[in-house]
Amino acid sequence: xxxxxxxxxxxxxxxxxxxxxxxxxxxxxxxxxxxxxxxxxxxxxxxxxxxxxxxxxxxxxxxxxxxxxxxxxxxxxxxxxxxxxxxxxxxxxxxxxxxxxxxxxxxxxxxxxxxxxxxxxxxxxxxxxxxxxxxxxxxxxxxxxxxxxxxxxxxxxxxxxxxxxxxxxxxxxxxxxxxxxxxxxxxxxxxxxxxxxxxxxxxxxxxxxxxxxxxxxxxxxxxxxxxxxxxxxxxxxxxxxxxxxxxxxxxxxxxxxxxxxxxxxxxxxxxxxxxxxxxxxxxxxxxxxxxxxxxxxxxxxxxxxxxxxxxxxxxxxxxxxxxxxxxxxxxxxxxxxxxxxxxxxxxxxxx
Numbered sequence: 001x002x003x004x005x006x007x008x009x010x011x012x013x014x015x016x017x018x019x020x021x022x023x024x025x026x027x028x029x030x031x032x033x034x035x036x037x038x039x040x041x042x043x044x045x046x047x048x049x050x051x052x053x054x055x056x057x058x059x060x061x062x063x064x065x066x067x068x069x070x071x072x073x074x075x076x077x078x079x080x081x082x083x084x085x086x087x088x089x090x091x092x093x094x095x096x097x098x099x100x101x102x103x104x105x106x107x108x109x110x111x112x113x114x115x116x117x118x119x120x121x122x123x124x125x126x127x128x129x130x131x132x133x134x135x136x137x138x139x140x141x142x143x144x145x146x147x148x149x150x151x152x153x154x155x156x157x158x159x160x161x162x163x164x165x166x167x168x169x170x171x172x173x174x175x176x177x178x179x180x181x182x183x184x185x186x187x188x189x190x191x192x193x194x195x196x197x198x199x200x201x202x203x204x205x206x207x208x209x210x211x212x213x214x215x216x217x218x219x220x221x222x223x224x225x226x227x228x229x230x231x232x233x234x235x236x237x238x239x240x241x242x243x244x245x246x247x248x249x250x251x252x253x254x255x256x257x258x259x260x261x262x263x264x265x266x267x268x269x270x271x272x273x274x275x276x277x278x279x280x281x282x283x284x285x286x287x288x289x290x291x292x293x294x295x296x297x298x299x300x301x302x303x304x305x306x307x308x309x310x311x312x313x314x315x316x317x318x319x320x321x322x323x324x325x326x327x328x329x330x331x332x333x334x335x336x337x338x339x340x341x342x343x344x345x346x347x348x349x350x351x
Contacts, residue, residue, distance in 0.1 A: 006030055018054040026051045028075040038190030038216030039068060039138045043075045045193055046107070046136075049200035050077065061097060061104045065090040065119060068145055069111030069138035069216075088119025091126035094133055095317075101327035102318050105204060106133035113143050116152040116171045123173075127180035127209050132316040134203040134210045137173055138190070140218040141227070148221030159226030172298070173213040174308055178291045183311040184210035185290070187304060190217070191235070195305060202307070208316045215303065233303075284310050 006027055014022040026047045031040050050060070060080035064070035066087035073082050081104070085093040090108050098106055115123050115137050126135070141154040148161055152171045159165055177185045184206045188196040196214065203210035217227075227233060283289060290309040297304050317323075328336065 017051055019056065021051065021054075023047060023051045026057060026077050028073075028078050031071075031075050033068060033071065034218075034220050036219040037068070038140065038214075038218070039072055040075070041190040041193065042109075042136065042138055042196070042214055042216055043072055045190075045196040045200055046072075046109075047076050048193070049197050049204065052197070053201055053204065055105065055204070059103075059105055061094075061106050063090050063094045063097070063106060063108040063133075065110055065114040067111040067114045067143075068140075068218075069109055070114060072109045072138065073107075088114055088117070088122060090114065090119065091122040091131065091135075095126060095129065095131055098131060098133065098317065099321075099323060101329070102132070102323060102325065103327060106131075107204065108133055108135045110135065110137055112137060112139045112141060112151040112153040112173075116173060116176075120152075120171070124176070124180050127177055127182045127211070130181065130183065130314065130316045130320065131209050132207065132318065134200070134206070134212070136200070136203075137211070137213045138216040139173065139213055140216050140222050142218050142222040144218050144221055148218070161221055163226070172294070173211065174294055174304075175291055177211045177213075178287050178294075178309055181209075181314075182211045182309075183208035183314045184307075185309040186211065186307050187213045187215070189215050189235075189303070189305060192305070199307065206310075207312070208314055284308060287311075 006024075006029070010022055010024050014024060016022055028043075031037075031043070033039055050057070057077040057079045058081070060077055062073035062077065062080050062082040064073050064082075064084050066084075070084060070090075073084070083093055083097070090110055094106050094108055097104070110119065110123075123135075126133070139153050141151055141158070142160075143149045143151055150158075150160065150166045150168070152168075153173065154166045154168075155170050156168065157165050174185055174187050184203060186199045186203070188199055190196070196212075199212055203212055225232075282293070284307050287309050294304050294308065324331070
């Protein structure tokens with residue numbers, strides 16, 4: 001983590017968002033990661049997404065575990081809240097924070113080791129409990145802090161920097177998320193800002209658990225020929241399944257027209273959108289087909305990117321548990337501790 005701060009001097013003509021903040025206002029400390037690390041590109045995408053959404057930085061809770069990836073929250077939004085947890089324990093710490101204050105926007109940044117090895121159990125239960133958060137995995141397939149051993153997400157047969165093949169089957173976070181109940185599942189590439197920024201914007205606004213698995217090459221230990229997590233490999237094998245953008249909530253626009261026909265829709269900014277209804281072959285609302293699609297193209301050596309699955313109707317953890325709308329710190333003591341009679345009644349119900 002870096003404690004070196006960037007200069008406070010801003011160019012007077014920098015563009016401002018709805019809050020009057022520039023993109024520089026969403027930056028953090030100076031990165032200490034290797035030059036060219038894909039994680040820094042993810043940081044830039046997070047900054048761009050938060051600035052475009054006009055999010056107040058102090059409403060963000062930045063969560064992380066241990067690893068190169070978990071240093072990322074130090075590089076964006078200095079004025080946001082943050083918690084750097086124990087290795088693999090970021091999901092449970094975030095669960096506790098969200099239970100106590102549902103009004104924050106929870107953004108977790110983790111790595112393939114932090115998520116798919118020591119933290120795999122925590123990762124699974126955060127999804128099945130429908131924790132409302134955006135969980136970004138910076139996935140490079142190696143343990144960068146301990147000199148480049150294969151991580152659990154390294155593809156079977158891929159080569160290490162020394163030329164040794166990986167003998168173990170890999171864990172695919174996307175397929176795992178589809179099975180565990182995540183209601184927003186996406187994959188992207190750190191070098192594709194055009195795709196990654198709108199995915200982050202959509203994930204921050206999703207009412208449930210949103211996962212973005214970002215292939216983020218390690219330039220020091222996993223950016224060579226034979227690696228399936230390198231810049232060259234992903235650029236050659238990437239297949240974008242959905243061309244997406246994110247539009248903030250406004251009054252709903254509706255239209256009705258037949259397949260193959262044209263329709264003009266006036267948008268909120270006064271511009272006109274001309275629609276042509278097509279028969280799309282890919283359905284991001286079908287989790288079974290989404291999993292099959294990922295596996296089929298994975299067998300062909302292709303990296304599927306884009307919004308792979310979304311369910312915008314499923315409830316989140318707060319709806320399931322019936323948590324209060326106020327942060328616990330704002331409740332009166334009498335509400336937090338209703339007294340001995342209430343406790344005796346509760347205990348009596350279990351006898």
